[in-house]
Amino acid sequence: MSVLIFIDQSDGHVKKSSLEAITYGADIAKQLGVAAEGIVLGTVSDDLTALGKYGISKVHQVNNNALNHVDAQLYAKIIAEAVTLSGAKVLVFSHNQTGKAVAARVAARLKAGIVSGACALPDTSNGFVVKKTVFSGKAFANISIHSDIKVISLNPNSYKTIVGEGTATIADLNIIVDPSRIKVTAINKVSGDVPLTEADIVVSGGRGLKGPENWGILLDLAKELGAATACSRPVGDAHWRPHHEHVGQTGVQIAPNLYIAIGISGAIQHLAGVNRSKVIVVINKDSEAPFFKAADYGIVGDAFEVVPQLTAAIKKMKASV
Amino acid sequence: MKILVCISKTPDTTSKIAFTDGNTKFDESGVQWIINPYDEWYSLVRAIELKEKDAAVSIHLITIGTADSEPIIRKALALGGDEAIRVNSNSSDAYFIATQIAEIAKQGGYDLIFTGKETIDYNGSSIGGMIAELTDAPYISLATKFELAGTTATITREVDGGEEVAEVDLPLVVSCQKGVAEQRIPNMRGIMAARTKPLKVVEPIAADTLSSIISYELPPAKAGVKLVAADNVSELARLLHEEAKVI
Ligand SMILES: Cc1cc2nc3c(=O)[nH]c(=O)nc-3n(C[C@H](O)[C@H](O)[C@H](O)COP(=O)(O)OP(=O)(O)OC[C@H]3O[C@@H](n4cnc5c(N)ncnc54)[C@H](O)[C@@H]3O)c2cc1C
Numbered sequence: 035m036s037v038l039i040f041i042d043q044s045d046g047h048v049k050k051s052s053l054e055a056i057t058y059g060a061d062i063a064k065q066l067g068v069a070a071e072g073i074v075l076g077t078v079s080d081d082l083t084a085l086g087k088y089g090i091s092k093v094h095q096v097n098n099n100a101l102n103h104v105d106a107q108l109y110a111k112i113i114a115e116a117v118t119l120s121g122a123k124v125l126v127f128s129h130n131q132t133g134k135a136v137a138a139r140v141a142a143r144l145k146a147g148i149v150s151g152a153c154a155l156p157d158t159s160n161g162f163v164v165k166k167t168v169f170s171g172k173a174f175a176n177i178s179i180h181s182d183i184k185v186i187s188l189n190p191n192s193y194k195t196i197v198g199e200g201t202a203t204i205a206d207l208n209i210i211v212d213p214s215r216i217k218v219t220a221i222n223k224v225s226g227d228v229p230l231t232e233a234d235i236v237v238s239g240g241r242g243l244k245g246p247e248n249w250g251i252l253l254d255l256a257k258e259l260g261a262a263t264a265c266s267r268p269v270g271d272a273h274w275r276p277h278h279e280h281v282g283q284t285g286v287q288i289a290p291n292l293y294i295a296i297g298i299s300g301a302i303q304h305l306a307g308v309n310r311s312k313v314i315v316v317i318n319k320d321s322e323a324p325f326f327k328a329a330d331y332g333i334v335g336d337a338f339e340v341v342p343q344l345t346a347a348i349k350k351m352k353a354s355v
Numbered sequence: 356m357k358i359l360v361c362i363s364k365t366p367d368t369t370s371k372i373a374f375t376d377g378n379t380k381f382d383e384s385g386v387q388w389i390i391n392p393y394d395e396w397y398s399l400v401r402a403i404e405l406k407e408k409d410a411a412v413s414i415h416l417i418t419i420g421t422a423d424s425e426p427i428i429r430k431a432l433a434l435g436g437d438e439a440i441r442v443n444s445n446s447s448d449a450y451f452i453a454t455q456i457a458e459i460a461k462q463g464g465y466d467l468i469f470t471g472k473e474t475i476d477y478n479g480s481s482i483g484g485m486i487a488e489l490t491d492a493p494y495i496s497l498a499t500k501f502e503l504a505g506t507t508a509t510i511t512r513e514v515d516g517g518e519e520v521a522e523v524d525l526p527l528v529v530s531c532q533k534g535v536a537e538q539r540i541p542n543m544r545g546i547m548a549a550r551t552k553p554l555k556v557v558e559p560i561a562a563d564t565l566s567s568i569i570s571y572e573l574p575p576a577k578a579g580v581k582l583v584a585a586d587n588v589s590e591l592a593r594l595l596h597e598e599a600k601v602i
Contacts (some may be wrong), residue, residue, distance in 0.1 A: 135494065138449065138488075147448075168571070178566060292595065331581050333591060
């Protein structure tokens, strides 16, 4: 019996959200008194033995470059086989793009119950109960999994990685890889940018910024903070910003350490996507804006004046430490 | 060419989220129900657009729910779609639900199955992948663009840090999100027509329930906002660094 953690990689690098999943899976293994192991698909340039520091003793790898693109069908088949081979009883994913494509599919294949979007360790005192976010972050549900094998996908940014000591051994998994039925014809990655769902800091703009030509002040602040950028729905709808930046109930749901909302009113549908952020800062010229009720810090003021000053203040502060 | 569109009923986005019966049940009092926005705005509208381009396309809608989900399925039919199937069950288990849809999918021989990327109440993102597994079809999740030429689909999907374009032959399961289509408002003709469109009710097939909801919790209330004066912006930087320790 063991806990198996799916390690997601992109361009040969292990994703930050996977390090969280590894730490989380290793903690479940400790709780159950069993071993924690990982599985990675495709060719990886990162040193996989170093993942031992996050609490896993072994990494199973299917070292085949045909797996460098996610094909849920192939991935599900291979991961399910690895679960069977390794005798894992708990399978952990990050609830990122890959997790959303693959986790439920593997669960169906194994006839295993799944909790997707988990945000805390399972309660194993009486059965196996996992807490997850529901109603787009407005509430939590405790879900009991009844099946022998359990699948959990963990919300990004909801479990802190812990770096300890240790090295993992690498075991090559000899599994036949079927030809993919998906032909990838183009990849458009915004290089250098921090993926929104993994970002520690997110700077977000709303209709209060008046037009796309005014985004410079926001981008400067984001750059100074090493932050990802986001926007409200009307901003995405008006194509002021790319639609994948749209956060909220009908957009991306995020939980960064710091969310800075600039010229966003804080409609309930917007809050639903960002209210799991640890610290929320609101900059809005209207002191009655609903967002202030959900905020930790706020400035009532004109974004066009406040934001450049904030960028300058942070720059100065960084220079002095 | 047959398309199956999965439709789910969810509380309106402005609904007050509260629980009853010792936090074991969602408080439905005063709640307005809507079609899950991802199902409506993106997957259903895209299916309708495909039919508008090619009259040989037929669209069937499916929902798993009790009789009280019928207004939602009629509303979906008012937007478009030829007929609907309701599998009579109140299950909330993804595997149970996906098994029902997969069964209908196998019987109906659909070329394309659309789901929304998730429901806005349960946020599972599970059903599409499960249907694909249970019907042994390829699965493209988080689609932002969907084009069809003959029996080959060209799909743009969200991947970590960007987008990927892929070609896949039908049959296929796709989960849709923003970008795939634009929201539409049903017109009077559609609403009238929906009343007489066939809505078939079937009983679920036997399937395992692998998970169940034990209880709900609301997040702890925020302590309240700390306001910093607009002429003292550097104080905000200091608080974020020294007090909140987030920068
Ligand atoms: C079913 C449904 C789903 C939805 N899903 C989402 C979603 O996922 N995400 C989302 O964001 N919205 C969503 N919405 C829309 C939502 O209800 C709001 O309309 C939207 O969030 C408002 O965007 P905004 O805050 O940018 O614009 P507004 O509400 O117009 O707010 C602009 C704000 O900017 C402030 N402002 C103006 N000028 C300045 C200035 N110079 N300096 C500082 N502040 C200034 C104003 O005081 C105001 O508070 C949804 C709506 C529905 C009905």
